[in-house]
Amino acid sequence: xxxxxxxxxxxxxxxxxxxxxxxxxxxxxxxxxxxxxxxxxxxxxxxxxxxxxxxxxxxxxxxxxxxxxxxxxxxxxxxxxxxxxxxxxxxxxxxxxxxxxxxxxxxxxxxxxxxxxxxxxxxxxxxxxxxxxxxxxxxxxxxxxxxxxxxxxxxxxxxxxxxxxxxxxxxxxxxxxxxxxxxxxxxxxxxxxxxxxxxxxxxxxxxxxxxxxxxxxxxxxxxxxxxxxxxxxxxxxxxxxxxxxxxxxxxxxxxxxxxxxxxx
Amino acid sequence: xxxxxxxxxxxxxxxxxxxxxxxxxxxxxxxxxxxxxxxxxxxxxxxxxxxxxxxxxxxxxxxxxxxxxxxxxxxxxxxxxxxxxxxxxxxxxxxxxxxxxxxxxxxxxxxxxxxxxxxxxxxxxxxxxxxxxxxxxxxxxxxxxxxxxxxxxxxxxxxxxxxxxxxxxxxxxxxxxxxxxxxxxxxxxxxxxxxxxxxxxxxxxxxx
Numbered sequence: 001x002x003x004x005x006x007x008x009x010x011x012x013x014x015x016x017x018x019x020x021x022x023x024x025x026x027x028x029x030x031x032x033x034x035x036x037x038x039x040x041x042x043x044x045x046x047x048x049x050x051x052x053x054x055x056x057x058x059x060x061x062x063x064x065x066x067x068x069x070x071x072x073x074x075x076x077x078x079x080x081x082x083x084x085x086x087x088x089x090x091x092x093x094x095x096x097x098x099x100x101x102x103x104x105x106x107x108x109x110x111x112x113x114x115x116x117x118x119x120x121x122x123x124x125x126x127x128x129x130x131x132x133x134x135x136x137x138x139x140x141x142x143x144x145x146x147x148x149x150x151x152x153x154x155x156x157x158x159x160x161x162x163x164x165x166x167x168x169x170x171x172x173x174x175x176x177x178x179x180x181x182x183x184x185x186x187x188x189x190x191x192x193x194x195x196x197x198x199x200x201x202x203x204x205x206x207x208x209x210x211x212x213x214x215x216x217x218x219x220x221x222x223x224x225x226x227x228x229x230x231x232x233x234x235x236x237x238x239x240x241x242x243x244x245x246x247x248x249x250x251x252x253x254x255x256x257x258x259x260x261x262x263x264x
Numbered sequence: 265x266x267x268x269x270x271x272x273x274x275x276x277x278x279x280x281x282x283x284x285x286x287x288x289x290x291x292x293x294x295x296x297x298x299x300x301x302x303x304x305x306x307x308x309x310x311x312x313x314x315x316x317x318x319x320x321x322x323x324x325x326x327x328x329x330x331x332x333x334x335x336x337x338x339x340x341x342x343x344x345x346x347x348x349x350x351x352x353x354x355x356x357x358x359x360x361x362x363x364x365x366x367x368x369x370x371x372x373x374x375x376x377x378x379x380x381x382x383x384x385x386x387x388x389x390x391x392x393x394x395x396x397x398x399x400x401x402x403x404x405x406x407x408x409x410x411x412x413x414x415x416x417x418x419x420x421x422x423x424x425x426x427x428x429x430x431x432x433x434x435x436x437x438x439x440x441x442x443x444x445x446x447x448x449x450x451x452x453x454x455x456x457x458x459x460x461x462x463x464x465x466x467x468x469x470x471x472x
Contacts, residue, residue: 002384002426003403043450045383071281076405076448096277098310098407098448119272121312121345123379123407172379172407201374203381226382260383260403263451 003258004220005045005227006248007205008234010035011052012081015065018052019236021183023130023151026052029235033068039234042245043262046076048101048126048229054082055104056149061088063095070096078126085112086119093120101175103128104148107155107162110169117170122202127171131159131192132179144192151179159192160199167200174200175229178208185211185232185239188219197224205229211239213251220257266290266461267302269329271319275310279343279457282447286454288461296328303338304461305329308447309345313369313410314357316345326362333439334364341460342441344408347434350441351412365436366415372408376427379409386422386432386444393463394440395421395433397455404444404453406432411443438465 010017010032017035018026029035036047049069051061061082070077079092080101089100100120106113106127116125130151136143144159155162163174176196178189188206197204206219207229216228233243249259266283270276270292283290293299307329309316320326333340342350349361354369361369372378383403388395411430414420421440422433434441440460446453 002380002382002406005382040450070278071285074282074285074448074454075450076407076445077278090272093275093310094277096275096281098275098278098445118312119315120310121315122409123381124310172409173381201377202379203377226377 001258003260004252006216006245006259007046007048007227007229008039008044009207009229009231010047010049011231012049012062012065013053015062017235019183019231019238021238023179023182027237029237032065033072035235036069037072039245040073040075043249044075044245045260046078046227047073048078048080050101051079051081052150058082061092063091066092066095066097080126080128083112086115089116089120089124093124099124099126099173101126101128103130106166107146107148107157110165113166113169113171117172122170122172125171126173126175127163127166128175128177129159129163130177130179131189133189133192142192142195144195147179151182160195163196163200167202171202173203173205175205175207176225177229181209183232183236183238184209185236187211187215188223188228190218190223193219193223193225203227213243213248213255216248217252217255217257220252266304266306267293267298268306268308269299269325270294271316271323271325276308279306279308279447282454282457283461286458286461288458294323296324299325299328299332302332305333305338306341306343306460307346307349308343309349310407311345312356313345313348313354313359313361316349317359317361320349330362330364337438337465339460339463339465340439342434342439343447344443344445347441347443348410348412350434350439351414354410356410364439365412365419365434367413367419369410369412371410373427379407380426381407384424384426384444386424388422388433389420392421392435394435394456394459397459398452402452404432404442404446404449406444408443
């Protein structure tokens with residue numbers, strides 16, 4: 001059977017992985033290339049790399065760092081940040097990524113999803129969403145609103161409306177990234193994760209808040225997600241104790257979550 | 265020297281990086297002339313069937329690939345979309361494909377999430393030099409909405425379950441192909457690439 005995935009998330013600034021809390025106060029962790037090698041050796045299932053400043057700084061993605069990471073990672077590698085059109089996507093694929101993540105740019109120009117899916121296949125386009133609980137109100141029937149630009153700008157879009165539209169346009173995966181939970185190690189927002197998983201038929205990835213094995217297991221079971229993005233638990237200096245992939249997989253297997261077995 | 269076919273809809277660099285990591289001599293090729301002189305060919309892919317075939321036609325590679333693989337019988341490995349385009353026809357964009365392996369490419373039923381994305385188990389149906397170092401079943405990384413259904417079950421070297429049981433590895437004479445991304449399947453995938461680099465299809469087997 002298809003197993004669930006553990007995805008390590010890199011928020012990259014100047015070639016280095018950083019760790020934020022609720023999308024702010026990024027602190028330095030390690031060079032992206034070095035951390036990628038270490039996690040690949042530790043049998044992470046997948047790596048996603050966000051050039052978190054590219055979009056706000058209106059510049060192209062840091063292809064050199066993408067390329068350096070791709071040279072060491074022989075598991076799937078998704079890249080996002082500052083992708084504006086199919087030509088940008090093509091450059092990132094040529095740098096060694098398999099999948100492209102679009103987020104703020106897709107809100108500004110949803111056709112980028114359709115264009116990317118047409119050029120490279122639906123499976124190549126990951127729609128990442130920054131969602132925040134704002135309560136049910138006019139235009140936000142789910143109570144969750146989509147934000148962009150590092151959680152700074154509210155869009156007025158309802159989270160469920162947006163992910164359904166993203167799927168229709170051709171997104172092959174949806175990341176549900178909770179702004180409220182980001183970097184807090186207090187668990188995924190299971191309500192919105194489950195609501196998105198029920199709303200679309202493409203794989204859904206829980207993101208924001210994993211601090212324990214139980215949080216991850218909850219996201220992959222009660223949250224209905226097919227994959228879990230983790231970062232703090234692996235390497236945040238803010239946590240007293242970081243946990244390796246092997247221990248996480250053992251813990252998930254004990255909780256009956258199907259995972260790719262750790263190879264000795 | 266392994267020639268990795270580089271076309272617009274492909275992810276040739278990922279495959280090249282993996283081969284470099286293994287210390288295997290490899291290069292990217294994107295012209296008919298280079299393909300005509302290739303002695304071992306990988307056709308990678310992440311794209312859609314239509315975009316892939318269009319790219320190959322546009323770069324004038326279809327004839328050269330057919331001559332070299334079907335005519336001369338050089339070892340060939342297709343990956344992901346590089347497996348699907350070997351068949352006669354794909355439901356994706358109603359696309360006529362290369363027709364080297366008799367069969368159709370079908371979409372997964374909507375009873376499961378489509379695309380399939382993640383690590384899934386491959387059961388090998390028989391012994392083959394490509395999988396000599398692989399466990400009888402192991403996990404490999406898949407990203408696909410469509411799957412190849414060979415007309416002759418003997419062409420299926422590996423089987424995987426995802427709402428349906430489907431052919432995840434094709435082996436027919438000098439042609440092998442994996443639906444999963446061997447270059448992105450960790451150590452097991454890399455061992456398969458290493459085996460392909462050393463593979464000498466039996467002289468007794470007719471060219472595909």
